[in-house]
Amino acid sequence: MNLGEQLQRLREEKNLSREELAQEMNVSRQAVYKWENNKGYPDIENLIKLSDLYNVTLDELIKGDHSFQKKIVIDQKKNKIEDLSDPGFMIGIILVFVGLFLDLGAFSAGVTILGFLTMFFYDDLKKTFWTIKKDFKEER
Incomplete structure (x- = not known):
């Protein structure tokens, strides 16, 4: 399951509308729509808020979406x-x-x-x- 499907499923399980989630997250309703339809991805701060709101780990949110995982860049300090x-x-x-x-x-x-x-x-x-x-x- 990709990130968008996961976010939509979790939102519906909480009985939240996109508008309610957007207000809770302090983002626009369009941002929530884009996340759920894989037209955009939440930044790390919003991912953390979503994981807290839905009581799931970040791992559970992103593990199934391999295209999103490839977009994540980890800044590693060089020796x-x-x-x-x-x-x-x-x-x-x-x-x-x-x-x-x-x-x-x-x-x-x-x-x-x-x-x-x-x-x-x-x-x-x-x-x-x-x-x-x-x-x-x-x-x-």
């Missing part, structure tokens, strides 16, 4: 040693050293800044590059 071996960090540190220690004239500051940006925003730069490349290929 500091892993950060140092990250390709973005390595490329960035090389650019910083090149900018600081090689005489590139007016380009030294730019290369150093590019190194720092690469160290901190490597994943974003990589996504942007692949998006531009994909868009370029589609225009041909």
